[in-house]
Amino acid sequence: MRIGVFICHCGSNIAGTVDVKKVAEEAKRFPHVVYSTDYMYTCSEPGQLEIQEAIKKEKLDGVVVASCSPRMHENTFRRTVEKAGLNRYMFEMANIREHVSWVGVDKEANTKKAIDLVRMAVAKVTLNQPLFPKSFKVNKNVLVIGGGVAGMQAALDCADGGLKVILVEKNPSIGGKMAKLDKTFPTIDCSICILGPKMVDVGQHENIKLYTYSEIEEISGYVGNYEVKIRKKATYVDWTKCTGCGLCMEKCPSKKAFDPFNEGIAPTTAINIPFPQAIPKKAKIDPNYCRQFIKGKCGVCAKICPVQAIDYEMQDEIVTEKVGAIIVATGYSLFDHTKIKEYGAGKYLDVITSIQYERLLNASGPTSGHILRPSDNKEPKTIVFVACVGSRDKSLGVPYCSNFCCMYIAKQAILTKDHIPDSQSYVFYMDIRAPGKGYEEFVRRAQEEYGVKYIRGRVSRIFKRGDKMVVRGSDTLLGTQVELEADLVVLATGAIAEEGARELAEKLRISYDPYGFYIESHPKLRPVETNTAGVFLAGACQGPKDIPASVGQGSAAASKVLSLFSKDLLESDPQIAHVNEMLCVDCKKCIQTCPYGAIEEKKTPMGKIVASVIETVCQGCGLCTATCPPGAIQLQQFTDNQLLAEVKAFFHA
DSSP: OOEEEEEEOTTTTTTTTSOHHHHHHHHTTSTTEEEEEEESOTTSHHHHHHHHHHHHHHTOSEEEEEESOHHHHHHHHHHHHHHTTSOTTSEEEEEOIIIIITTOOOHHHHHHHHHHHHHHHHHHHTTOOOOOOOEEEOOOEEEEEOOSHHHHHHHHHHHHTTOEEEEEOSSSSSOGGGGGOSEETTTTEEHHHHHHHHHHHHHHOTTEEEEOSEEEEEEEEETTEEEEEEEEOOOSBOTTTOOOOOHHHHHOSOOOBOOTTTTTSSOBOSEEOSSTTOSSOOOEEOTTTOHHHHTSOOOHHHHHOTTOOBOTTOOOEEEEEEESEEEEOOOEEEOOGGGOGGGTTTTOTTEEEHHHHHHHHSTTSTTTTOOOOTTTOOOOSEEEEEEEETSSBGGGTBOSOOSSHHHHHHHHHHHHHHHOTTOEEEEEESOOOOOSTTHHHHHHHHHHTSOOEEEESOEEEEEEETTEEEEEEEETTTTEEEEEEESEEEEEEOEEEOTTHHHHHHHHTOOBOTTSOBOOSBTTTBTTBOSSTTEEEOGGGSSOOOHHHHHHHHHHHHHHHHHHTTSSEEEOOSOOEEEOTTTOOOOOHHHHHOTTOOEEEEEOTTSOEEEEEOTTTOOOOOHHHHHOTTOOEEETTSOHHHHHHHHHHHTTO
16 A cells, blocks of 8 residues: 655644654555655645645555644545545544643653654555545425524525525524513614514515424434424414404403513513414414313403304414424523522512513513513612623633623613603623624713713622612722612523523434533534524524524534535545444444434344444444444444554564
8 A cells, every 4th residue: 555644834834843854754665655744834834835846756556644633624635535536435634733732831742743643544545445424415495493582583595595485483483582581782773673574584584484383393313304393382273273363462351471581570461462463463362370270261352253263172283394404593581580599589669670661662562562560560770780790700610701791781771861851770790792793882882971880899799678679789990899779680691591491402313512502513614504404593592592693503504514415416525334244243233323313223134233333323423323332333434444454563573
């Protein structure tokens, strides 16, 4: 075998702490190596041309590049060797940047380690076999999970691109958190005014099939050919008949139902339409409050419904859709403020959350846009905002910043002054984080034009004194304790992962971080892709984001899907598991271990039951290889023999 070795300087990234020329000279002594050189930037166009020329001139049938992470450039170099006529899988990378130069300063030790890594890569490539991808047809439908602003943007972009879109939203209406907002920062424009037309476009688009009040039950298959089971939850109203007239809401005698859209700040009827601009504008019955379900008698809504849409016997329905790609845009939830007992949340009516305050500000909210204290319906004159409630707090398990809280506090303080001109707002904050376009100016406007007083310090306790709420904290700039009497306290709750995010991740077979947010394939180069082919991320399901970032990421995810579907055939990665049927004992350990459901049982012509790999589903993670007791299942290009060859090379055996 004839192997060529190429050592990269990577400027001073590698050469600064590794004797690159010595590594190249040592590589010439390795078995099968007929060519070895070093180059300043191997990933550059001239560097790649040098590799191609060497392959042709030296008649190489194996190539090793020692440079940076394979995660960054492996595909680049594989394409390079393929252009020179070599099978792309007759190539190996030795990572001497992240694994050597960036983690050590001893040049002699680093050089020795780099030589060992190159020696191991050479030993492995000698056992590589040419592999060839297989092509398969693509279903060009796309599933979007989540109907917030990111999901809607992704759905519209895909639909406008000619794709059929299945949009699944767990709530009765699309719109997400943005539909609950009064105004948006930093422009103070009406939230529903800019969101409403987009919602209508989604509801009326001929290429979008909408499933609201529905959840993902099961996902199987692989990129290009996913099968999705969707649970349409019972609404007890036939939406094919319901016209959204609202007569049932007017006549419903049960008027103390919890209102999730208004965040429980005021009750609603047992049968309701979430908000006036809801898409679809259909009624739903909450069986936890409906007298017909609780007592077995009432039926007022059924009697007065002009189209006879009420169906108390309705059951959940499972529907199946086939898609080729999935965009996850499930959004975020807000921290449960009642966990912080010292703030009196859940105990005092006049301590509310920022999203509840947003509903008080909103003209379609329970107070028609008038700011009134929940305890006595009086207009508050002194309002205290408390930042970072359930955010940047290790003791609560949320050490990260929630990104947009500083901005919506400033927005709400500005709106408060507009609603109540003689009011005074105070903000307790840790640090003001306003990195977006026009954001810093917006916060300064709140302070300078609207007179909002910012106090840098944490709040230690909130308690009631007469008809006032007392906010006790510190001012770290003045070095003093502060005690304010407020008519209303607003807790700026931080963003946390959406409820059920982890369970959905298991169904999608994608990764999530310790806080439940989904992990992208690469934080900089692949920010909307996951490590599961055909599954993309959009919006705050990946981490706290504001509206512009969510919209941008929704479009980015859609562009990735459109790019994926630009071909009628997709190629599967041949670096997958392979079963030696002679050694397989049908213990099923690989089937139980595989996180992608890529292994099944099959019967051989001889009647033996063995494991079989579904090539298009397998992601080449290697868990099955590590699990198999007799070693019957091997990962191509990472076989036991190849790994042992690397170990022997390391020990110079």
